[in-house]
Amino acid sequence: MRINQRMPLESIEEALISVRDHLKYLLESPSSHGREALLKSVVRRWVPLGNGDYSKIAAVDGGSNSIYFSLGEVLFIASASLFMRDTEPIRARKYQIGVLDDYYHQIRVRYCRETLEIKMLMKSLELDPEILLLDGSMLALVDRGDLATPYGYRPPYPLREIIHRVTNYIGDLASGLTSITHDLRLNEEIDRIVEDSLLDLLGMEVRRDEVRRARAFVERYEALLTLEKLLRKVISLRNVTLVGISKRSSSRAYFNERIPDMEIVRRFILENGFLEPIELRLEFPEFTGIESSYPLTLTYTKLEKGSSPLRIEILGNADIDLVRGIISSLANHSVRGYPYHLRIVHEMAKVGVDLLKHFTRNLMSPLGPVGREFLGE
Amino acid sequence: MESNILGRIAPNSTPIQADMIAYEGIVPKIGEYVIIEGDEGPLLGMISNVVRGAIELSRGDLLQANYYDKILDLLGSPSDWSKATIRIIGGLNGDELSGLPRSPPPTGALVRRAPKYLLSKIFVPPNGRGLRIGKLMTREDVDVYLDPNELVARHLAILAVTGGGKSNSVAVILEEILRMGGVAILFDIHSEYVGMSFSDCEHCEVEVIEPVLDPNYLSVDELASLLNISYSSAAKMYIYLKKAYKMAKTLLNKEVLIDKIDKAGIEAEKDDLLAGIQAILTLSLEEDGEELIHINSRDRDSVVGLISRIEYVRSSYGRVLRPTAGELADHLNYGKLVIVDLGQLGSDLTDVVVGKTLTTILLRAKDKKVGRGYETFPTPVLAVLEEAHTLIPPGANTYTSIAAASIAKEGRKFGVGLCLVSQRPKKLDSDVLSQMVNKIILRIVEPEDQSYVRRATEFLSEEMISYLPSLNVGEAVIVGPMIRMPALVKVRYFSGKRGGESLDAHRLWSEGLHRRLSASPDEYYGSIGD
Ligand SMILES: Nc1ncnc2c1ncn2[C@@H]1O[C@H](COP(=O)(O)OP(=O)(O)O)[C@@H](O)[C@H]1O
Ligand SMILES: [Mg+2]
Numbered sequence: 053m054r055i056n057q058r059m060p061l062e063s064i065e066e067a068l069i070s071v072r073d074h075l076k077y078l079l080e081s082p083s084s085h086g087r088e089a090l091l092k093s094v095v096r097r098w099v100p101l102g103n104g105d106y107s108k109i110a111a112v113d114g115g116s117n118s119i120y121f122s123l124g125e126v127l128f129i130a131s132a133s134l135f136m137r138d139t140e141p142i143r144a145r146k147y148q149i150g151v152l153d154d155y156y157h158q159i160r161v162r163y164c165r166e167t168l169e170i171k172m173l174m175k176s177l178e179l180d181p182e183i184l185l186l187d188g189s190m191l192a193l194v195d196r197g198d199l200a201t202p203y204g205y206r207p208p209y210p211l212r213e214i215i216h217r218v219t220n221y222i223g224d225l226a227s228g229l230t231s232i233t234h235d236l237r238l239n240e241e242i243d244r245i246v247e248d249s250l251l252d253l254l255g256m257e258v259r260r261d262e263v264r265r266a267r268a269f270v271e272r273y274e275a276l277l278t279l280e281k282l283l284r285k286v287i288s289l290r291n292v293t294l295v296g297i298s299k300r301s302s303s304r305a306y307f308n309e310r311i312p313d314m315e316i317v318r319r320f321i322l323e324n325g326f327l328e329p330i331e332l333r334l335e336f337p338e339f340t341g342i343e344s345s346y347p348l349t350l351t352y353t354k355l356e357k358g359s360s361p362l363r364i365e366i367l368g369n370a371d372i373d374l375v376r377g378i379i380s381s382l383a384n385h386s387v388r389g390y391p392y393h394l395r396i397v398h399e400m401a402k403v404g405v406d407l408l409k410h411f412t413r414n415l416m417s418p419l420g421p422v423g424r425e426f427l428g429e
Numbered sequence: 430m431e432s433n434i435l436g437r438i439a440p441n442s443t444p445i446q447a448d449m450i451a452y453e454g455i456v457p458k459i460g461e462y463v464i465i466e467g468d469e470g471p472l473l474g475m476i477s478n479v480v481r482g483a484i485e486l487s488r489g490d491l492l493q494a495n496y497y498d499k500i501l502d503l504l505g506s507p508s509d510w511s512k513a514t515i516r517i518i519g520g521l522n523g524d525e526l527s528g529l530p531r532s533p534p535p536t537g538a539l540v541r542r543a544p545k546y547l548l549s550k551i552f553v554p555p556n557g558r559g560l561r562i563g564k565l566m567t568r569e570d571v572d573v574y575l576d577p578n579e580l581v582a583r584h585l586a587i588l589a590v591t592g593g594g595k596s597n598s599v600a601v602i603l604e605e606i607l608r609m610g611g612v613a614i615l616f617d618i619h620s621e622y623v624g625m626s627f628s629d630c631e632h633c634e635v636e637v638i639e640p641v642l643d644p645n646y647l648s649v650d651e652l653a654s655l656l657n658i659s660y661s662s663a664a665k666m667y668i669y670l671k672k673a674y675k676m677a678k679t680l681l682n683k684e685v686l687i688d689k690i691d692k693a694g695i696e697a698e699k700d701d702l703l704a705g706i707q708a709i710l711t712l713s714l715e716e717d718g719e720e721l722i723h724i725n726s727r728d729r730d731s732v733v734g735l736i737s738r739i740e741y742v743r744s745s746y747g748r749v750l751r752p753t754a755g756e757l758a759d760h761l762n763y764g765k766l767v768i769v770d771l772g773q774l775g776s777d778l779t780d781v782v783v784g785k786t787l788t789t790i791l792l793r794a795k796d797k798k799v800g801r802g803y804e805t806f807p808t809p810v811l812a813v814l815e816e817a818h819t820l821i822p823p824g825a826n827t828y829t830s831i832a833a834a835s836i837a838k839e840g841r842k843f844g845v846g847l848c849l850v851s852q853r854p855k856k857l858d859s860d861v862l863s864q865m866v867n868k869i870i871l872r873i874v875e876p877e878d879q880s881y882v883r884r885a886t887e888f889l890s891e892e893m894i895s896y897l898p899s900l901n902v903g904e905a906v907i908v909g910p911m912i913r914m915p916a917l918v919k920v921r922y923f924s925g926k927r928g929g930e931s932l933d934a935h936r937l938w939s940e941g942l943h944r945r946l947s948a949s950p951d952e953y954y955g956s957i958g959d
Contacts, residue, residue, distance in 0.1 A: 135503075137502075141504055384499075387499055387500060388490050388491070392499055392503055396485075396503070396504070
């Protein structure tokens with residue numbers, strides 16, 4: 053036997069065939085018995101759409117991307133965009149460009165983008181929208197489970213102290229349109245504050261990546277603080293409804309089944325409509341020191357017959373008529389089952405990798421992006 | 430932004446073609462001439478196709494217009510984009526057009542509309558003297574001139590559906606030629622030019638001639654064709670015709686043909702060759718007559734048939750067959766158009782008249798050139814033939830096609846140009862058509878006609894062909910050496926009088942109705958009673 057033949061050289065087909073039956077089982081459940089009951093319960097709770105009377109709908113989305121800029125450093129661009137149709141189409145967009153150490157950079161870019169989006173939502177209130185659309189889930193913004201902080205749910209030292217020192221130095225984190233904790237001009241100063249705090253808290257020098265970790269948390273804090281401010285403001289305004297729309301969600305909060313709620317709606321419902329809404333509560337994690345909590349209304353919808361389901365969160369306690377009015381208004385402006393407002397802001401906010409490459413290659417360093425060339429990218 | 434800037438070159442350009450992405454709000458037009466900033470100086474090109482879209486409506490899944498409604502409802506108007514295909518014509522050396530570049534224009538190169546002065550310069554013949562045919566279709570500020578030298582030397586075909594504007598183009602070209610003092614003859618098959626006159630041209634003269642064919646000048650084959658006889662179809666008749674023809678010529682030269690005509694009791698003028706042939710055959714047939722030619726008794730029926738054909742032709746074409754009338758070519762002169770009104774003739778006779786006249790013109794021009802007489806015969810001359818497909822069908826040996834073929838081949842040397850006009854290009858002999866190197870092609874709808882024309886035309890691209898069905902009346906693709914480069918041209922409207930324009934049924938009916946209604950009942954019933 054040749055050596056080669058003693059070594060495994062598997063094809064992807066072989067690998068798939070070996071697990072095919074089990075995969076099929078997973079996709080087919082719930083079992084036919086449970087399935088019947090579930091189907092009934094979904095259909096019973098499915099509510100038809102009505103007329104939607106809201107037309108002043110504003111939508112906000114963000115985008116971001118990053119590229120290696122030197123070994124160990126990335127350049128990132130984050131953006132937030134706004135669209136509302138009043139008598140004229142109104143558009144707004146804000147970019148933030150920065151450089152980060154590559155430790156935790158992906159999550160940190162994400163925090164920056166979220167901060168931009170939330171600040172843009174805040175800004176959009178000046179346009180007096182009736183409905184304010186946010187791309188994604190408010191709940192997910194706040195409650196990230198294990199990803200809540202770079203340390204998981206239980207940070208090993210009192211982060212609040214660090215936040216306190218940073219805010220003392222900067223002032224109001226929730227103001228403006230860009231992320232203050234990502235501001236290039238404040239970069240070294242914030243690093244220094246975080247490092248000093250850690251030194252004081254732990255009584256010893258900390259590793260560089262540890263400083264980055266704490267810094268990332270400070271950046272996340274800015275997003276949460278701004279979000280809290282937004283929610284409070286929206287609740288107080290009364291004539292605007294904040295609605296979060298997700299295309300993907302693995303939440304099981306509605307049916308409490310093994311498969312996600314959204315998948316259940318996708319499989320069992322064809323017609324447009326929405327599920328009877330349920331109430332949830334949005335609470336900021338304890339370690340942030342933000343003590344407010346807000347009521348949320350949750351439902352799933354199909355805006356067009358046969359379209360993909362959407363998860364809908366509405367800030368506050370919304371009764372079924374209000375929910376119907378909102379969702380029906382969204383359906384009036386939906387293209388292939390998705391509110392077109394969100395599509396517009398998505399396109400506006402996109403940060404393509406081509407743009408970053410162009411940026412680094414032509415506008416920035418004569419060295420260009422690093423590392424990727426070995427991969428032929 | 431400068432108003433003449435259109436866009437920039439997109440990737441994947443070649444030395445002959447390039448795509449251009451247009452600036453926002455600019456929709457390029459097909460046929461537009463453009464200047465591209467090439468690496469080695471500017472390039473001239475023409476837009477051959479334009480694709481347009483809207484960024485927000487470009488998704489493949491918007492399969493119902495309702496989605497468009499929703500999107501437009503929010504956006505007001507979508508973000509238009511346009512992409513044009515540019516065919517590169519050549520490099521520009523100052524104002525001079527040179528050959529195709531050897532490298533493609535660079536991606537991102539700026540594209541502008543070609544300036545008027547440049548195009549105007551390109552569409553004038555090198556010596557500055559040209560026939561003003563019209564304007565560029567996409568640039569109404571640029572006049573297009575044809576080179577008369579190349580027109581006469583390389584001939585011309587004018588092709589289009591009926592009503593496409595062929596006759597108008599003919600009128601414009603003739604007008605321009607006459608203004609220059611040129612010489613032209615027009616074979617007017619349907620009598621549509623008989624009212625033609627040119628305004629503001631003192632020396633311009635038009636003579637309309639009903640065709641006169643002198644039988645005495647016809648060859649025996651021409652006569653046979655007139656009588657609808659050929660050696661292959663009616664060998665005996667043909668043989669006796671040939672004998673009688675020879676005899677009649679001999680007698681005519683001795684000036685005794687009239688005696689035979691009288692003797693046979695035929696009413697005719699003195700030197701009527703055809704009447705003489707009839708007399709010779711009649712006398713030879715008589716039992717006791719003098720046997721001028723020998724007739725086999727078995728062939729008597731054929732000869733009787735031949736005589737009756739001669740009688741028929743003489744009586745029905747009497748007006749046209751005038752002995753010793755001279756030749757149509759005698760009427761040609763400088764600054765003059767001879768219109769041969771063929772409207773009343775059958776096709777056999779038309780073929781003989783046209784074929785004979787074309788041959789005569791070529792022979793005289795030849796003689797003049799080689800110094801064998803006809804020193805004053807006016808050349809160069811342009812002969813225009815309407816409805817050319819009826820006289821020059823594919824593969825046939827009609828008189829006209831033989832004559833046309835010789836002019837196509839030799840006319841250039843002697844200054845005889847031919848212009849063929851037809852609405853059925855594919856019914857035109859392809860050899861002759863391809864020798865009409867210049868072409869004015871107006872609207873042509875039928876695909877078969879289009880591909881036939883394409884095969885017979887060296888400068889015509891597939892893309893030019895694709896414009897043909899959508900052209901409006903008077904809009905033409907002009908190709909050939911008489912124009913500096915192929916172009917889409919709006920032929921100007923003939924300013925003089927032409928006669929024979931399409932009939933206006935609505936106007937004629939409403940005028941007639943008005944006359945009927947305004948007449949008093951008495952007049953009306955009176956006129957019916959007549
Ligand atoms: N260049 C032109 N501009 C405006 N009208 C035109 C033009 N050419 C032709 N026409 C009009 O179109 C009609 C048909 O034109 P004509 O030349 O007789 O067509 P064809 O000879 O191809 O049948 C005429 O009534 C003529 O007035
Ligand atoms: Mg005509």
